Amino acid sequence: MFNRPSSWWRRLLGWLERLSIQRRLFLSYIIIILIPTFLVSLWIFRELKNSYIEDLVKKGQKGLEIEAISVKLNIETMERSAQLTLSNKEMLYYLDRSSETSTADLIEFKDSVYSAIQQIQFNNPNLEHIRVYMNGNKTPEIWPIFLRESRIQSKPWYEGALRLNRQEMWSFELSDIDPLQENASKKLDAVPKLSLLREIEYPKDQHAGILQVDMPLARFFPNTFQQSGDRQSQMLVMDQEGRLFYNANTAFWQALGLQLEVLTSKLKAQLTKGSGSFQFSDHGASYLAVFQPIERLGVYSLQLTSLEQAFRDINWIRNWILLVNVILFALLSISTYSLTSLILKKLRLLSESMKKVRKGEFHFNIAVYGQDEVGELAHHFRKMLSKINDLIAEGVDKRAASKEAELRTLKNQIDSHFLYNTLENIKMLAEIEQQHGISDALTSLGVMMRYNLRWTSEFTKLGDELDHLHHFVALMNLRFDDQTELDTSALTPYADQELLKMTLQPIVENAMKHGRRTGPGRASLRITALAHVEGDVLILTLTDNGAGIAPQRLDQLNLAIRQRQATHPPGPPPAGETMTGSGHGIGLSNVHQRIEMTYGYGCGLRLESEEGSWTRVIVTVPYRMLKGGAPHA
Known part of the structure; x- marks a missing residue:
């Protein structure tokens, strides 16, 4: 169970490894650039939409607050007018009359009470009507203020007005109907209005009539019903019955495709106590509604805003930005594809060249140049091919030199048995003649000849080389x-050390020929051999007590040893090639070249000397002990 994620991850990595570099780059661009760009763009524009909506909500709330101030002032105006009307005692006496009113009393009432109420209406131009509906039958009607209560008994608010008990009542009406018209459906004015209703009790607790103060909604809600060219937002009012009151002649309602039934149902479902906002949609169009209650009237004032144009503009900008991102991504992909094609073309050339090298082809050139990483790689690859060709040529030269040395050895071994037998016969004659010195010399000579002519391998043990060296001395x-x-006693522990044949004889021969002191007080020549191990190399030193070498000459000899090319291939140095003053270091140079060619750079020999005191030859070879015929470090 716990291995499933790792297994899935391994399969994904395996799939990615099988893709080409170009496809990997394209996939990485999609993951790193394209997808994050889309997500960030969507997030930014979502935040932009939210910020835009928040601004609209704040703007709507501010507009509703301004409208609420106007509504509050109009409510105070209507209440004050109603209070002034009800405080007129003469009007109350008139309503309470139980007898017929004379003409003189009517004229006086009209000049005083009627004119006072009419003056209240004139002082408040926003008011449309102040009407007093009389319950009594003895008082005549005086149009348009004093009317019979029977004319309004069909009004929906009438029954409620009778139960007000000194309270007030607010009623919205869709039109202003003249009570004197016999046909109540005939409208005096189609403009909706708001009525303030108060029950008239006089004397106390005795119903005398109903007071009605009217104000058109266009004046009561000035911002809601104003003429505006704003096609994006509009204010409206919804009463407790769910009826909507608004200015239907604005550009907003003319451009709006929203059905009123749908709007009403949305508002009823969302409106709650308190103020707030909500969004809704109809037929794919989005809207924002900001609402605020008018508690005195029991209605809601709303700011309705269409979000279509704003969202359309935001979506248009978002789509353009996304399109630009896609175009930039495509350009980046094309440019990257072109550049990677050039790079991969060079890499394919390098790959084909490596295949040729694997097949054994080394003599060709790579047509890849430049200062970039691929060009540098091709440069080093050409250098590697050149080095391989040099090593192959060097190996061929070594093999040819080895074959030539073997042929020379075979030539030297012709009739070797004849020579050995002849020397044995001469030795027997010397023994018979009691010439023991000659017999010993012939023994040493025979051993040396066997050592030199038995050249089956380039390598020997240090002990065998020392035995040969003692016979030579x-x-x-x-x-x-x-x-x-x-004196070679110090080398006994290293008797099994691997060494090239004929390495030490030229050194000792050079010391015996050129290291002896001349003149009075000269001493016998003593050559001391020492050895020690440093890391993985063995350092041999042969030091004599001879005449030494001048410093300038010593530098010349060391330089000649390292720079001189071997005159002969690896093998035993030809007779007479020793380090003489006129031989230019041919013998020691041959030894150095053989060691360096066999063991590599860092191995060879060098000279140290103090004029008049001593000379030392230092030989450096790998530390390898031969046991049972095989080298052992």
């Missing part, structure tokens, strides 16, 4: 009056 002592002493 014994023969050389026959040539010189001064005896040479060779």
Whole structure:
């Protein structure tokens, strides 16, 4: 169960590894650039929409607050007018009359009470009517203020007005109907109005009539019913019965495709106590409604805003930005594809070149150049091919030199048994003649000849090389009056060390020929051999107590040893090639070249000397002990 995510991850990595570099780059662009850009753009525009809606809500709330101030002033105006009317005692006496009114009393009433009420209406131009509906039958009607209560008994608010008990009542009407018209459906004015209703009791607790103060909604809600060219928002009022009151002649309602039934149902479902806002949609169009209650009237004042144009503009900008991102992504992908194609073309050339090298083809050129990373890689690849060709040529030269040395060895081995037998016969004659010195010299010479002519391998043990060296010194002592002493006892622990044949003889021969002191007080030549191990190399030193070498000459010899090309291929140095003053270091140079070619750079020999005191030859070879015929470090 816990291995499933890791298994899924491994499969995903395997699938990615099988894709080409170009497809990986394209996929990474999609994941790193395109998808985040889309998500960020969507988030930004969503926040932009939310911010826009918040601004609309604040704007709507501010508009509703301004409208609420106007409504409050109009409510106070209507209440004050009603209170002034009800405070007229003469009017109350008139309503309470139980006898017929004379003409003189009517004229006086009209000049005083009627004119006072009419003056209240004139002082408040927003008021449309002040009407007093009389319950008594003895008082005549005086149009348009004093009318019979029987004319309004069909009004929906009439029964409620009878039960007000000194309270007030507010009623919305869709039109202003003249009570004197016999046909109540005939309208005096189609403009809706708001009525303030008060029951008239006189004397106390005795119903005398109903007071009605009217104000058109266009004046009561000035901002709601004003003529505006705003096609995006409009204010409206909804009463307790769910009826909507608004200015139907504005540009907003003319452009709006919203059905009033749908709007009413949405508002009824969302309106709650207190103020707030909500969004709704109809036929794909979005709307914002900001509402605020007018508690004195029991209605809601609303600001309705169409979000279509704003959302359309925001979506248009969003789509354009996304389209620009897609175009930029496409351009980036195309440019990246072109650049990677150039890079991959060079890499394919390098890959084909590597395949040729794997097949054994080394003599070709790579046509890839430049200062970038691929160009640098191609440059080093060309250098590697050149180095491989040099190593192959060097290996061929070594093999040819080795074959030539083997042929030379075979030539030297012709009739070797004849020579050995001849020397044995001469030795027997010397023994018979009691010439023991000659017999010993012939023994040393025979051993040396066997060692030199038995050239089956380039390598030998240090112990065998030292035995050969002692025989060589014994023969050389026959040539010189001064005896040479060779001390190799310190090398006994390294007798099994691997060494190239004929490495030490040229060094000792050079010391015996050129290291002897001349003149009075000269001493016998003593050569001391020492050895020690440093890391993975063995350092051999052969030091004599001879005449030494001048510093300038010593530098020339060390330089000649390292720079001189070997005159002969690897193998035993030809006779007579020793380090003489006129030989230019051919013998030691040959030894150095053989060691360096066999073991590599860092191995070889060098000279140290102090003029008049000593000379030391230092030989550096890998530390390898031969046991049972195989090298062992």
